[in-house]
Amino acid sequence: MNKKRVNRRQFIKGAAVSSVAVSLLPKVALGSYRKNSKMRIGVIGTGLRGQWHIKLALRREDVEIPVICDIDEQMIGMALSVYDDAERPHPKIYKNGEKDYQNLLQKEDLDGVIVATPWHWHAPMAVAAMESGKHVGVEVPAGLTENECWGLVRASEITGKFCMILENVCYRRDVIAVLNMVREGLFGELLHCQGGYQHDLRHVKFNDGQGPYGNGVEFGKKGFSEAKWRTQNSVDRNGDLYPTHGVGPVSTMLDINRGNRFVHLTSTATQTRGLHKYIVDQAGPDHPNASVKFRLGDIVTTVIKCANGQTVMLSHDTNSPRPYSLNFRVQGTRGLWMKDNNSIFIEGVSPEGHQWEPDEPYLEKYDHSLWKRFSGAKNVLSHTGHGGMDFFIVRAFLESIKRGVTPPIDVYDAVSMSVISPLSEKSIARGSTSVKFPDFTRGKWKTNKPIFALNDEY
């Protein structure tokens, strides 16, 4: 830690804790509340997702992003346009090769770092950020292997810096309203949840190297944006590659890592057809990519068992034509909610026995206080992506830094969600055998209390 950093931290400690609400939150104090000084945030990875985070963060007057890092000149240029639009001075840029982020972390005095790079960089960069004394907000998934997940936990525990996974769907208006319903006991005791990532990504995995979506069947060096690196995962790996959007929200409902935990899973994959078919359909059988062998089964079904008995079914379905759906279903001893038919049934509440009713009145009634508080603020929520949930995830990251508390989605959540991918790969490779989850909390899940979205703070 350099001298500048130490001085800055001493300065911050001088700020007074000013909010009674904050003191009521069951958070571990990591520092002190910051009233006057601006938070200094770095962004590593200024692709489309990183640009989005920059845009959201720069809307806040208490945030500055004095430094960014990427190795793609085009993406850096696009990021600078975001600064221009926000009428902010351009940042310092680290762009000298894949390891230049290490220079950024060592040299810069920052409160926190957002990591929005290709997946395989998430864990190494997040660990390095914490080791350099910075809190980190890392895009999904946080780690790709069990070892990477353990590395994140160790780094956070040793450094005292937090690692928040930026799992935005936890804040989606409907699922966080359903979380309210769960907490108020509407479903009784939870039994079974479903989630997943059912999203036709063929137009993301392939493009023409010029624009991100549609047109072309290129990937890797010839691809643009995510096609540059994401698609290779479909070549090399067979498993649930992207579990967090589906499992994040149900983790909060099931109190995972806080009274409950994932115990084991099985995964089963279908045959591999969609990506090859797409290449051939679009560019003919003679295109070089028509000979690429993809390993990823088109649909991967994962079933998780929880310590408290519940089951979670996840579907990963990204290679086939289909409407988008995160496959949510939340079921307990009194009833259930199902997103795909926008319906709910609660025994003793729903007017007709055995009959669905529309979920909309329930979603309105149980609208989360966070949404109630901020949904009226047009400047905050307009154009903030994914129906506003990105606003909340970035806000939670920044507010946790500002208040000096653990974030509402912490390193244990980051790894219990992310480790599903490597466990899923292992299960499939072994004929769908049952694979045990590591207990990343080392027993603390038994006594930890829920921390996510307990009120309208973050």
Next chain:
Amino acid sequence: MNKKRVNRRQFIKGAAVSSVAVSLLPKVALGSYRKNSKMRIGVIGTGLRGQWHIKLALRREDVEIPVICDIDEQMIGMALSVYDDAERPHPKIYKNGEKDYQNLLQKEDLDGVIVATPWHWHAPMAVAAMESGKHVGVEVPAGLTENECWGLVRASEITGKFCMILENVCYRRDVIAVLNMVREGLFGELLHCQGGYQHDLRHVKFNDGQGPYGNGVEFGKKGFSEAKWRTQNSVDRNGDLYPTHGVGPVSTMLDINRGNRFVHLTSTATQTRGLHKYIVDQAGPDHPNASVKFRLGDIVTTVIKCANGQTVMLSHDTNSPRPYSLNFRVQGTRGLWMKDNNSIFIEGVSPEGHQWEPDEPYLEKYDHSLWKRFSGAKNVLSHTGHGGMDFFIVRAFLESIKRGVTPPIDVYDAVSMSVISPLSEKSIARGSTSVKFPDFTRGKWKTNKPIFALNDEY
């Protein structure tokens, strides 16, 4: 085989094959087409389900049911009322204890037997029926253990008599229309199917001993109808106890046993809450049944892998308040159908990319020829139960006897569906480990051709 039986078979062989359509069917001839003589059917088990079969069969002038068997006087009386309503003479009744069905099978000259008894009698009775020279239609599930399933296969192969599982949902109007879509390639190559049995059976598993549904928390000796015996399965077993309604229809779509087969499965069960809660809620914590320990997890999720790569997810969910749903989803490389939202999406056919459209026009367009042929015949379809599908399953059983051909759902289908229960129990007992399916066809699945609902015959 007694003398009378042999004489009768010789008589039947004298009947001429009269239909060109029949000769086109890819069926194995088991006997000859019967033009003039009435089929003689016996019914073992005259509970509510057996009464229903009697009612349906007696609507046909080419059928007589000269003999029935049960040990419950009340149910026998109700069955006789069905004869009265049909203006048919009363049958001979075997009712002298649980083994009296053996006397029926040994003494009576019958073409076929319908078995609609409690589950644990299905396999022994079906085997005994075949060994006595009679074709058998057996209610679901056909067997409860791997051994019972093998016993059914061996009996059918040795005797040359068929064992048809009476899985009515295979004929449900929507799923058989979807089968048409599958066969015409609308979904492309199939990847993943879902099915299940999501049915709040608390009012079936418990009653007051007087009527079948609602009221009371009695079961076993104090229960009525299915509560007498079905509920004990929830005490003794933890697994997918009732897989055939969900898996039967998708088996036909996936060509199971005919070019494809089930290879392995995993099952995962939730905690056990619903039945105990129901007893306490209805009758208080001091009711004797409040101390019964149920083993069945409230929701059991099973994932099956097929030899051709596809996966099947089944949900068994019978202890909780919820709307009825068999959970159907059929997905291929071009699109998918999903029952719970009554929607379909087919790439290049659906007008909007990534957008569901209502399934109704598709279900009409692909309405199966069987339904087209018979849906106009009011006398045939009215009051025939479960939206008409019971008519078709009973018809298929009877027509197979009449035409002397293998039925459209044969012994291999009966056991590949039914064996899911014991395999599921094994998987759960071993922490959701992957469990292999026996190949009941002993390799013949590779060359067998589809036989189900190929035209409007049965």
